[in-house]
Amino acid sequence: MILTELASTVLLLAGGAFFLAGTVGLMRFPDVYCRLHALAKVDNLGLGLVVLGLMLRADGLAQALKLGLVWLLALAASATVAYLVARRALRRGIAPWRGEGP
Amino acid sequence: MPDSEHRRSAILRPGFSSLLSVALFGGLWWVLAEGAWRAWGVGAVTVIAAVAASHLLWPPRVARVSPVGLAAFLFFFLWQSLRGGLVVAALALRPRLRLRPDLHELDLRLPPGPARVLLADALSLMPGTVSAGLAGDTLTVHLLDRGLVTEADLRQAEGKVAALFGLKLSAGEGGEGAGD
Numbered sequence: 001m002i003l004t005e006l007a008s009t010v011l012l013l014a015g016g017a018f019f020l021a022g023t024v025g026l027m028r029f030p031d032v033y034c035r036l037h038a039l040a041k042v043d044n045l046g047l048g049l050v051v052l053g054l055m056l057r058a059d060g061l062a063q064a065l066k067l068g069l070v071w072l073l074a075l076a077a078s079a080t081v082a083y084l085v086a087r088r089a090l091r092r093g094i095a096p097w098r099g100e101g102p
Numbered sequence: 103m104p105d106s107e108h109r110r111s112a113i114l115r116p117g118f119s120s121l122l123s124v125a126l127f128g129g130l131w132w133v134l135a136e137g138a139w140r141a142w143g144v145g146a147v148t149v150i151a152a153v154a155a156s157h158l159l160w161p162p163r164v165a166r167v168s169p170v171g172l173a174a175f176l177f178f179f180l181w182q183s184l185r186g187g188l189v190v191a192a193l194a195l196r197p198r199l200r201l202r203p204d205l206h207e208l209d210l211r212l213p214p215g216p217a218r219v220l221l222a223d224a225l226s227l228m229p230g231t232v233s234a235g236l237a238g239d240t241l242t243v244h245l246l247d248r249g250l251v252t253e254a255d256l257r258q259a260e261g262k263v264a265a266l267f268g269l270k271l272s273a274g275e276g277g278e279g280a281g282d
Contacts, residue, residue: 018191025194033232033244034203037190040226045187062137069133075183079223086234086244096244099202 004056011053018046031097032089040082047074120153127152160216171265178262179224186229190246202248205234208241208256211271212264221263228259 025038051071058064127149135141193201212218222233222241230250235242245251264271 018187021191021194025190028194028199030199030201031203033234034201034246036226036232036244037230037246038194040232041183041186041190041229042194044227045184045191048183048187060137062133062135065133066136069130075227076223079226082226083222083233086232087236090234090242096203096205098204099200 008053008056011049011056015046015049015051015053018042018049022046032094033086033096036082036086040078044075044078047071120157123153123156124149127156166268167266168268171262171268175262175266178259179227182224182228182259186227189229189250193246201246204245204248206243206245206251206253206256208243208253208260210239210241210260212260213269217263217267217269220266221260224263225256225259228255231256 019042022038022042025042026035029035029038048071051067055064055067058067128145130152131141131145131149135145193199210218210221212221218236218241222236225231225233225241225243230246232244232246233241234244243256261271
């Protein structure tokens, strides 16, 4: 159906835009902790939108749910990895960047 | 935490919980096999192994999840992670990057175990927070910008996790205003 195709395309493009924004954040943010925010949140939203867009094009319910499962696993993995990286950085005494002013 | 507290919120009885995990892992296999029926031979073995492994790793005693709490948590979580992505994307794309990051220590009222792990993971996907350490009863959270998150936001997330596990948080300990 043309409407689902359209919705799917919009979702895929929006997902791509968030991945781009996440990458911009990864490059622009000042320290390791801030960069984790860009990865853990923006990229996951991007992936969520891409998954939704692909679900609309899936052959059948099982395949659509499988795509949803991929997103859930990626969420759990990236939240855990963000935590591990941040914890390791803190333990090694890497002081968070505090900004220029109050 | 007192066990009676736990028991009161019990929704799954052991027998029912085994049945539920068979249904859950069966459904999972169906999804993984993309609905292919001829894969059921391997599937049956895998499902039985998965149920056994899950009972060993996470005994049913611990797995008390409130369905209403789960629905409320999922709704809250999806909405917050949508917000989180939008807010941080907007910050990243602003022509002049103006961040005021900070570390915040949150005194947890959740009991040790899966509830704390879930909170730490969920906070990393919400607007402006990344969990950076869990020691004793204190969760260290990195804030992307001090103006973005308040203690009340963190407490709200904690409350949603507590509701998911059918736990009641004591109002006194932990307390409000534990940070700046």
